[in-house]
Amino acid sequence: MAPIRLGVVGLSAEGSWASRSHLPHLLQSDDYAITALQNSSAEAASRAVAKYQLPGKVACYGSISELVDDANVDMVVVSVKVPHHYELLKAALAAPTKKDVFVEWPLAANLREAEELTGLAAARGVRTMVGLQARQNPSIRRARELVASGALGDILGTTMLGNGLVFGPQVTSDLLYMLPIEHGANLLTIPAGHAIDALCYVLGEFKHLHATLANNRPELSLVDSDGNHVRSVAKSAHDYVAVEGTLLRGGVASVVYQGGSSLTGKDFYWEINGSKASLILEADSGHVQMFHPTLKLATPPSSSHSVYGSGPGPKVEEVLVDKAANLSYNVGLAWDAFVDKGPGSVTTFEDALVRHRMIDAIYKSNETGTRQSYL
Amino acid sequence: MAPIRLGVVGLSAEGSWASRSHLPHLLQSDDYAITALQNSSAEAASRAVAKYQLPGKVACYGSISELVDDANVDMVVVSVKVPHHYELLKAALAAPTKKDVFVEWPLAANLREAEELTGLAAARGVRTMVGLQARQNPSIRRARELVASGALGDILGTTMLGNGLVFGPQVTSDLLYMLPIEHGANLLTIPAGHAIDALCYVLGEFKHLHATLANNRPELSLVDSDGNHVRSVAKSAHDYVAVEGTLLRGGVASVVYQGGSSLTGKDFYWEINGSKASLILEADSGHVQMFHPTLKLATPPSSSHSVYGSGPGPKVEEVLVDKAANLSYNVGLAWDAFVDKGPGSVTTFEDALVRHRMIDAIYKSNETGTRQSYL
Structure with a gap:
């Protein structure tokens, strides 16, 4: 099966949760390919591509609207501070072509936002995953x-x-x-x-x-x-x-x-x-x-x-029980579960x-x- | 000062909390003398006197009314199961001559009883002590x-x-x-x-x-x-x-x-x-x-x-901190405090x-x- 093409928001060359947890797993997985990054600017995204030596062609964006317009992205991964989740997810869920979404926990800054986003995802019929990775x-x-x-x-x-x-x-x-x-x-x-x-x-x-x-x-x-x-x-x-x-x-x-x-x-x-x-x-x-x-x-x-x-x-x-080698262990189990592999589980919106x-x-x-x- | 004369309810020859905790302290204290016991019967009280070799003359009773009528009792000590506290204390607080009262915790089986007993003790102007001895x-x-x-x-x-x-x-x-x-x-x-x-x-x-x-x-x-x-x-x-x-x-x-x-x-x-x-x-x-x-x-x-x-x-x-030798340690500190001795405190109704x-x-x-x- 072709890898799921990920557009990642929040992978920073300065280091971030995404670089320590998601990246090590995604880089070694055949199931996923990072095809786009969105950071504070296209340049910042480019620095992250260089810093982490991301394989293949990675589009670099400075705004969520560009990322969600990218037809080479199947799934938007939101790994930034909570106050930004709402606007980013709302954009991803309104993308011209349907995209699945991942977001770190908390899904949103409050219940009202979380309800709205969950409703939008259900209406759009996309798959969702939330980083409640203690479950893994x-x-x-x-x-x-x-x-x-x-x-x-x-x-x-x-x-x-x-x-x-x-x-x-x-x-x-x-x-x-x-x-x-x-x-x-x-x-x-x-x-x-x-x-x-x-x-x-x-x-x-x-x-x-x-x-x-x-x-x-x-x-x-x-x-x-x-x-x-x-x-x-x-x-x-x-x-x-x-x-x-x-x-x-x-x-x-x-x-x-x-x-x-x-x-x-x-x-x-x-x-x-x-x-x-x-x-x-x-x-x-x-x-x-x-x-x-x-x-x-x-x-x-x-x-x-x-x-x-x-x-x-x-x-x-x-x-x-198994012990984790690093912070990507739990996160990786969720990514594997998203493609029906391994003992982990998918936590939805x-x-x-x-x-x-x-x-x-x-x-x-x-x-x-x-x-x-x-x- | 003459010792405080105690009339004890609940000191049993078959062993009891009172025999393990109150008795060892009271027997070695110059501040207290056990002058009366009330058990299920006068005979049972006599057996306790013999079993614990209580010093001096100890009156033996089979009912609380006899104990509270005894002019040689300054203070009634109630150390029996909680459901009996109310009737015993009520009798003690209505004694012909005023008697101070000790009772194990809980003071009573419910708040209503506890309020009534506390009110009676205050109205009678007697001193009270309750066995909340964790405080010691x-x-x-x-x-x-x-x-x-x-x-x-x-x-x-x-x-x-x-x-x-x-x-x-x-x-x-x-x-x-x-x-x-x-x-x-x-x-x-x-x-x-x-x-x-x-x-x-x-x-x-x-x-x-x-x-x-x-x-x-x-x-x-x-x-x-x-x-x-x-x-x-x-x-x-x-x-x-x-x-x-x-x-x-x-x-x-x-x-x-x-x-x-x-x-x-x-x-x-x-x-x-x-x-x-x-x-x-x-x-x-x-x-x-x-x-x-x-x-x-x-x-x-x-x-x-x-x-x-x-x-x-x-x-x-x-x-x-000090360690207790036995179960009479905490109880003893309260008895000492009742006569203004030692580092313990008196817990009242x-x-x-x-x-x-x-x-x-x-x-x-x-x-x-x-x-x-x-x-």
Whole structure:
């Protein structure tokens, strides 16, 4: 089959998420060919072509309208900051010839945009994919299998603790765009959003939830690359996220995501407790869409353990799963799945819309003090 | 000063919480003398006197009315199952001669009873004490001091995970009384109640909270002392407690208490995260009113750590505090505090009433799906 021709928005010669994650996979795949780039200017796009030694003929554009007019593009790949997703996707979905679309998570800056874009994609009949790549993580896929197999018995509850790295006391200039809540790129939507997406991928959606959010640090210190304070900057996005609720398939879920780095060694800690066994997923980073947690299965050694903890303790054994060589591992599994290869799965706009609705429910619950449903 | 003469309800020759916790302290204290016991019968009380070789003359009673009529009793100590607290305290508070009262936590089976008893005690002008003895735990007292000193900076949030031992898949006959929710002696009120009381002792009360409760195991297996199944018994009390909210002094608190024993090593895990440092309290049991957590202080090694986790990790050091020799340690600190000795504190009916109001708010939030306040 001829490779799918990709027009990529956001592959920068200065380095970017796209260059570290998508590019290594796409370059070694026979299923995809990058045929066009759009950057801030055609020259910038050319620099990226040169820098990454992209094979074949690559058209270089400085505007989305040129890219979407290119008949040699089958699929538009949007890998830029969230606030730009809407306009780029809207253009791609209005292209003269139908183009499939990929976009990083979050799909859009808010629910309204996400709904509109999902509707446009459905109306146009194009295929969609969203970078909720925690779903491709080997330990998370294995956890999903174990839960589905009944190995844990009935799910009683699950607790997830994470730190988002962003929204500690300091911020660097490249991340200033995350500070205004209306940009939709923050602790809740990105690190917590990816992690809660993984939770729901493994355990199913919430029946209802409530949330407590806080903006403990309404001012951050903007620092230079040496860590020196430049000036104070205002932040309206939340830096503490607590979500709790009942899962549709049973059990109670509690999620706490904090800004900055953990001092307690809990940058990512997730336990899933069932009537027969528990799972423990741990990682050094709360960005579970990028970093791979270890997976452990904890089982009671004998039935006598359950009588008030008497007898020997539980048995905790690591479940061995593939480890990623680099950031393109999870992303690559999704690209493979898009052409029906490998063990990964495709996450569509519709899937992402469910997650946007959940995030909206979290905001609403925090504002109103009431339990919310989102399905 | 003459010792305070105690009339104790619930000291059994067959062993009891009172015999393991109150008795060892009271026997070695010059401040207290046990002058009367009330058990199921005068004979049962006599057996306890003989079994524990109580010094001096101890009157033995089979009814609370006899005990409260005894002019040689200055203070009535109620250490029996929660469903009996109300009638016993009501009798003690109506005694012909004024008597101070001690009662184990929970003060009563529900908020209505607790309010009535607190009102009666205040009207009678007696001193009260409630066994919320986690407040006496050395690591918890030290955590409170560290928070108050500003060592942690501003409190950003706190997360507490615990297992209650009770309400795993099995139950023994001595704990059957905990199963009906109307008895008010369950996972929420006892292990979680003590632990949340410790949280509020250290960090202050909740501004508002919401809660998700579940009764994942509406039937338990009643087992004999060898762990053999006898029959299934119905349980109406919850076995999963998730509470989340904003603290009055700032920060977000999340608490998860589960039934049974943990398979994940999180029988008690509590972190308190401040803008300058964090505290970690850990124990092998979620009954933090009985077992002493270790206390660790986690600090960032340098300011550079906070820029996206670069540089060396945080420094985690144990804070050394006294360790208890036995179950009478925490209880003893409260008895000492009642006579203005030692570093402990007295927890009054009024203090306990705040905790009862919180528990009522937790139930209401779970039932209505709304955020609740209780102060």
